[in-house]
Amino acid sequence: MVKKVVIADDHPLFRAALKQAIRKISTNAKIMEVSSLGEASDILAGEDNINLLLLDIHMSDSDGFAGLIMYKQAYPLTPIVIVSASEEPEIIRNAIEFGASGFIPKSADLSVIREAINTVFEGQSWWPEVDGLSKLGRNGRIGFSESSKLFSTLTPTQSKVFMAIAEGLLNKQIAFKMDISESTIKTHITAIFKKLNISSRTQAVIFAKDLEKNTKQD
Amino acid sequence: MVKKVVIADDHPLFRAALKQAIRKISTNAKIMEVSSLGEASDILAGEDNINLLLLDIHMSDSDGFAGLIMYKQAYPLTPIVIVSASEEPEIIRNAIEFGASGFIPKSADLSVIREAINTVFEGQSWWPEVDGLSKLGRNGRIGFSESSKLFSTLTPTQSKVFMAIAEGLLNKQIAFKMDISESTIKTHITAIFKKLNISSRTQAVIFAKDLEKNTKQD
DNA sequence: TACTGCATAAGACTATAGTCTGAGGTTACT
DNA sequence: AGTAACCTCAGACTATAGTCTTATGCAGTA
Structure with missing residues (x-):
């Protein structure tokens, strides 16, 4: 089955890198690239059965987890993997709490990225090993406004x-x-x-x- | 004449410092303190003949020069002095271009702050000495979206x-x-x-x- | 003086927004 | 089977928004 993947990141270079990683896993995947939350919204509204949304959390358009929260509300079945330049446990924690299916630090090398994407394609979650994550406690949300x-x-x-x-x-x-x-x-x-x-x-x-x-x- | 001053800053400590500085200059000044752009708007809308608005550019409410731009549009006669933690020429330049009457770095000591406020009370502008400011060129605005x-x-x-x-x-x-x-x-x-x-x-x-x-x- | 920009305003009208009532259908869970 | 949450829709109605026209007054300026 052909995978449908949306890459939402405003750095063209990193977008290309992610694209490469996906191509390695699924040669004939349908990859859609966007550089803003607005464009991402349009795609999600127009396409059904998206297998993966790779979402950068600091796009010029409208940074933050807003996209994750909104898309998870609107399309609960679409797996979303957060892509971020930083690796702070706080951010990863929030990604988990807000319903993301995984987290890819931009510092990760290609093999890790592929592993993460593969894991999510298989319906599981993928989280990086970071100190302080274990003491998470799934009860209650953290830093929720x-x-x-x-x-x-x-x-x-x-x-x-x-x-x-x-x-x-x-x-x-x-x-x-x-x-x-x-x-x-x-x-x-x-x-x-x-x-x-x-x-x-x-x-x-x-x-x-x-x-x-x-x-x-x- | 009783001076009317509005202090818009979300750091209570610094608000207190500014208040002290003003008290030294004008003992009976009417000082109004707010911690957000929203509150500042209310005050500006309700009070006439304000002699000075001290405006922090990074309030939790809504950072940026938006306040300066808006207030200068709405109340062109009210002198506004920008208060900022940083001293980058770029920011000072923008403050000038957007019509501020002065700029106070938070690193400034009390005597400098008093000097600045006094200068503005007298109807003049006050700007700190910073490298790179001279090559300003009043022609055209910089970094204008x-x-x-x-x-x-x-x-x-x-x-x-x-x-x-x-x-x-x-x-x-x-x-x-x-x-x-x-x-x-x-x-x-x-x-x-x-x-x-x-x-x-x-x-x-x-x-x-x-x-x-x-x-x-x- | 004539012209321009600005602020004010009323009246008439059309378009959008928003509420309320009532109703039919699905899915999932008890 | 019952129930609860959700999505769908229509019709009637009120409220708000927004446009267009016309008009007055004021201040600055060529």
């Missing part, structure tokens, strides 16, 4: 709608994009507002931007 | 309205806050949209947040 807590109560579909609002789309455009009626979009929006304690899409955008900012810890 | 360029075409009033939108306020609330009719608010908003090439307040919020992000260079 209030916004993140509220956001995490959204259902996958609500999350998608929310992200579309944050891109500045009209209800009509969201409806078209998701191929459901505008009426349903409104239903979702009303539910979203109640969960997030807000009352307008304008405030939703502010909420989204705060979320991006507060989850940034690269 | 496209958003900043567009934003700088807004008139003071339009800028105020824009900031209110970015806070998530309704037209009705903006009208009340600025004490003008909602009809006028709408007129301004239509003008703002044309200047910024956008078509909804939702996009305006996105624009504002990008502005904050792009002007951040602390």
Whole structure:
């Protein structure tokens, strides 16, 4: 079966490196490259059954774990592996807690990267060996902002709608994009507002931007 | 005459230091302290004839020169002095270009801070001695993003309205806050949209947040 | 003086947003 | 089988947003 992989990283060189690594594993994989969260959103919205999303956590577009949180909400079944220049246990911990399937430090050599990707392709998780990770304790989330807590109560579909609002789309455009009626979009929006304690899409955008900012810890 | 001074800094200790410095100069000054851009906005909106705004450029709220740009647009007559932990010529240059009346490095000792504040109270500007500043060249702005360029075409009033939108306020609330009719608010908003090439307040919020992000260079 | 930019405003109108009610369907879990 | 959570949708309605037109007043300036 042909693997579908999305690489979201704004460094062309590293994107190429990741691409090489994937090619070694799966020669005929369909690899899509993007350099911003915005583009990544478009791909995820348009493609089904993506086998892997390699997500850099410090893209110029909108750094942070926001992407991970949002995509995991909207596409819980798509495996996401975080790619990062740093290796701090705190970041890895958060990646785990936010539902990532793995973590690849940019310092890792090709063989490690291949091993990680292979592991995730097989449906398992892959984490680097780092001091301080063991004392993790899966109970409760760490460094979770209030916004993140509220956001995490959204259902996958609500999350998608929310992200579309944050891109500045009209209800009509969201409806078209998701191929459901505008009426349903409104239903979702009303539910979203109640969960997030807000009352307008304008405030939703502010909420989204705060979320991006507060989850940034690269 | 009683001086009105606003200190916007999220480090309580440094806020206290600045307060001390001002007290030495003007014992009966009215000093208002805030720790975020949001609070600063409220004060500027509510108070007239402020003699000095001391503005930290890296507040947790929303770092960057966004505050300077916005406030200079909205209140061109209020002298603003930038306070910063760093002393890079680039930052000082930008402070000058964005219309600040002075720059105080946090490393400066009390006597220097007092000198700076005094100078600005007298209506002049005060800049630290830093290498590389002389080759400034007042012609043209440096490191100006496209958003900043567009934003700088807004008139003071339009800028105020824009900031209110970015806070998530309704037209009705903006009208009340600025004490003008909602009809006028709408007129301004239509003008703002044309200047910024956008078509909804939702996009305006996105624009504002990008502005904050792009002007951040602390 | 005439012109320009700016701020103010009302009125009429169209478009979007948002709420509420009620309803049908799926999936998963008890 | 029942229940709970989720996704879907329509219709009716109210509220907000946004455009366009027209108009007044003010300040600066050629």
